[in-house]
Amino acid sequence: MLTQDVCNSFIDIADLNQLKWNLNRLQPVDAAEYITRAPQQKRAITFRLLNKNQAIDVFEHLPSEVQKELISSLHDVQVAQIVEAMSAHERAELFDELPPGVVKWLLQELSPEQRQATATILGYPEGTAGRLMTTEYVWLREGLTVGEALRKIRRQDEDKETIYYAYVTDNKRRLVSTVSLRQLLFTIPDAKIRDIASDRVVKVRTDTPQEEVVRLMKRYDLIAIPVVDREERLVGIITIDDVVDIVEEQATEEIQKLVGVSGGDEAALSPSGITIRKRLPWLLGIMLLYIGASSAIAPFQSTISMVPVLAVIMPLFSNTGGTVGIQALTVTIRGLGVGEVTPKDTLQILRKELTAGLGTALALGFTMIMLSLIWAPPSERWVALVAGTVMATNTLVAVTLGTLLPMGLKRLKLDPAMMSGPLVTTMLDAIGFMIFLSMISMALNVFHLKH
């Protein structure tokens, strides 16, 4: 395997023949990375060094900006060839990025078969099985023998995305069973497909959300899953390599949304304009939410000036309470995300969170009392008891909100990761401070504890 470091050294090799030989020997994804990292003005020249098959494979691995760039600088014939050879769902992804005029031209250049496949896939909304599928798969009739099936598979175009499963359809093209290439190889050629194919078919519909596709493929350890339409007719398959990418994208979204990155899809090297656009809304959101939260604190300014140790205790209170809430929130959102739990389990999770929360509340309340005693001057030591009690209560409120908010969103069929961490901590701050400061000023009034 040629590593990236080897790739980088090519940049300075003047000998184009040497570069050509190397580029055509590389794995397509590595050659694509080499081209992407090359200076913009050299990309098209470098790409032209690839021979036809390698060019087709490499093109699929290029980021869409570079694909766009190349389309405008290559010969029309070459572009048409490459786009014709792309798999239908990768072509659909590219078309999403291109200007409508270019898409129209490219569609005209496609063979009728590929044009049809692209149109089908573009007809489904993003995030559904229809959009992820490829229309290149192997299908067989029930009546064939194993030998005939193997001969049919051998006659297929080599481009079929996977030949490791074949799908058996009836005369209306409805999916009835599947058979793996492995089964075909291990069975005598005279056996009928009907007798060895499995009718325990795990399949999805074109409108099945991609999360469900992932769940099923993981659960049944599939390397491909068939996609059917409303009439149960086979229209495509989804392969495992796309699923690995979805699992990772989903996790990135979840983790980033949780910390207040809108959309949850910022890359570490995104341009700074995108970074601002993705992060600033929640930050300003928090500040505005604080107008609400501050109305909980503002009336107590005189209390605070009477008991200044509060200013030391309150940030600790806020940071710890927020963390408790976000821990519960994260574990719940992740449990929903990987399909480990559903809203049906709400009560069970809440029971567990409250039981654990009780232990945590006692530990944190006690520690809060200890720490407050360290900071408070003798005349303000009574504050420690109030702080400890409120800390404990706040912990229970935090785990309850952290569990119920995402579960509620999920039940309403909304995205549970919408409930971002900053929102939850702000809510907890407002609730906690209000309880805490009310109790302190009540104590001041009732017991005339100070001044």
Place this chain on the structure above:
Amino acid sequence: MLTQDVCNSFIDIADLNQLKWNLNRLQPVDAAEYITRAPQQKRAITFRLLNKNQAIDVFEHLPSEVQKELISSLHDVQVAQIVEAMSAHERAELFDELPPGVVKWLLQELSPEQRQATATILGYPEGTAGRLMTTEYVWLREGLTVGEALRKIRRQDEDKETIYYAYVTDNKRRLVSTVSLRQLLFTIPDAKIRDIASDRVVKVRTDTPQEEVVRLMKRYDLIAIPVVDREERLVGIITIDDVVDIVEEQATEEIQKLVGVSGGDEAALSPSGITIRKRLPWLLGIMLLYIGASSAIAPFQSTISMVPVLAVIMPLFSNTGGTVGIQALTVTIRGLGVGEVTPKDTLQILRKELTAGLGTALALGFTMIMLSLIWAPPSERWVALVAGTVMATNTLVAVTLGTLLPMGLKRLKLDPAMMSGPLVTTMLDAIGFMIFLSMISMALNVFHLKH
């Protein structure tokens, strides 16, 4: 496909024959779920209804507690058969959970070949390629023809984990090339393996970390990757189904560690004892860290009692600054986690974060001034300017720490997700408060602004 709801209804079906028929028809993972959800005393009986092959497949999908339970209640002969038929790396996982006495007995019962395979896998540390691999794969000699290779594959035990790639080795069993079943099927039987096999082999070593295995399989869209030892000898393969699980586990770990769940592997339905053990350490950690942070605040108690609006502003300050830091931290950790960036990109990321941070700093500083003006009584309006300036500075500090801390850990070959969110917010609080309160008391002293 029989759904879970259908499964649940079996529980009340008295007719064991019906249950037996259904269980043997289900997908193994569904039957395993049915057995896991059954009351404990019925599990062993239910499991015995499975016929031999189904029992073997179902057993692999049971959670390890249920596996343990069944091992103690089934006949020794049956247990030995099932364990013999498990794939070596799943057997290694089970052995990790069982008492040493049981493992010793089971090892004796295994065939010499399986015993060897298990010992090999158990010899590698968790989290490495050696531990994930299966020793069941197809290998071929270079000199064979395609026809001979296909016949050899057909003669293989049906249990081989994947037959979709075959690995070509030299006479010292060193891996030299790979050939896919697809290539074998599409080539004339008389061709030599040596002429069609690809020597662009992507492989890993037994001690390669699982994250790197995932990265390579994703990058090259592989459904299996070969594992070699130090002498380049082929010792096993890792298949894609295990990789999907690792991607998901890795993301869960990352996301949970980030919010202060130790180990990052709490399940939504973990018992509450585990929940406490995983979450409390960081919570207590934050409180103790606050002893440090508070030494930054405590000396300023008199300042706060003179300017009580500070108590309203400080939580906002702390919450927003913390969020800015965690956003940068999360995007960086995730970028490292999915292999999008490496410590080499530190400067580039920092430049982007600071550019974006500058925009964010201006927006937040300005908003802070506006909000402080709302809350401050006329005599304390000058505080707004200080708050805005410090908010802006703090934003830049936050994005810098959020980028450099995980990058530094990664460079030291430590886990960047160790740098949890609560730790970063606490650091930011301490730094921010100290700057803020120092500036306020300086202003009080220098300008005699109050009283």
